[in-house]
Amino acid sequence: MKRSLRLGTRGVIHRLAAWLLIFSLSSVWAESLQLPAPGPKDTCPVCGMFVSLYPDWVATVVYQDGHAHHFDGAKDLFKYLLNLPKYAPGHNRDDITRIGVTEYYGLSRIDARAAWYVIGSDMLGPMGHELVPLGSEEEAKDFLRDHRGRRIVRFDDVTPLLLEQLDQGKFD
Template sequence: MNFWLITFVLAAGLFGQAVAGAAAETNVSNAPLPVAKAFQSKLDPVYLIDIDKHPKFEAAIELKNGKRIRFASVKSMMNFYYHPEKYPGYGVSPDGHQIDKLYVRDYLDGKELPAKQAWYVFGSRLVGPHGDDLIPLASKTRAELFVKRFGGTRILSYDELRKKGYGLIKYLDM
């Protein structure tokens, strides 16, 4: 038994060193991107996830100057929306007055729609790119059908989502 325990500990240590080395090579940093590079990045600004790998979850914020900030999920977009000051590379002030519109994709058909028109499923079995997330759908009927297939504890309108505020987003990030 001691042989297997020692082998496991050694293997775990080598794996940890390999992961640490790979992370150092990617040079991922939380430092703000210069504004020009921020809008060209394929990485989600909040979770640093490749947005293109999760097209069904993609969301976006359109600024008044016409530029778009892409996100890997609704949770990420709302995280940015409530605290844009944490991401200075995008030039959005804490009051967010530069933000014009929010967009989400209907999870079932991938069509983009204004976030205000979507319905959001909370507590489904479906996991987003960064864990628990809100699943956007184009209508309440579609959301109800989604819940029958993938589960869900609540269906929220955009107004209900906004009333829950940042506390709901923090809860999803636990």
């Protein structure tokens, strides 16, 4: 009896470890980023739209002092980050503690630096052609295929030229 209990416990532990590994690799169980939600009067500092009207697209920057700026999509978030003197005079990129985007499939808030972005798809955001955030490379590849996307980019791949091309509907 003691032997079968020990083997049973070992089997449970092995199964539990396998499930934990599977879940940790899945973006469905990826750790959500804790970010404040935009209020009804919060406007995007880039375009001026009311952010809370587009909860599926919200992106957020949080500073060390706790204040946050919200955006109606990843595209405006990147415009902001790439030109802080224009959109946030007096703010410094080094003072940013969290940058989050809403991932497409699970609608959870994830770290913008860890996201995978599809551009040139048939899915339009509040401001037109958008960087669609996904939680994993596999999800990005599926979205690219399912929504006729042009390519996948990462956080550091986003440039002012890429954002300009998105605004113009060009994805070369």
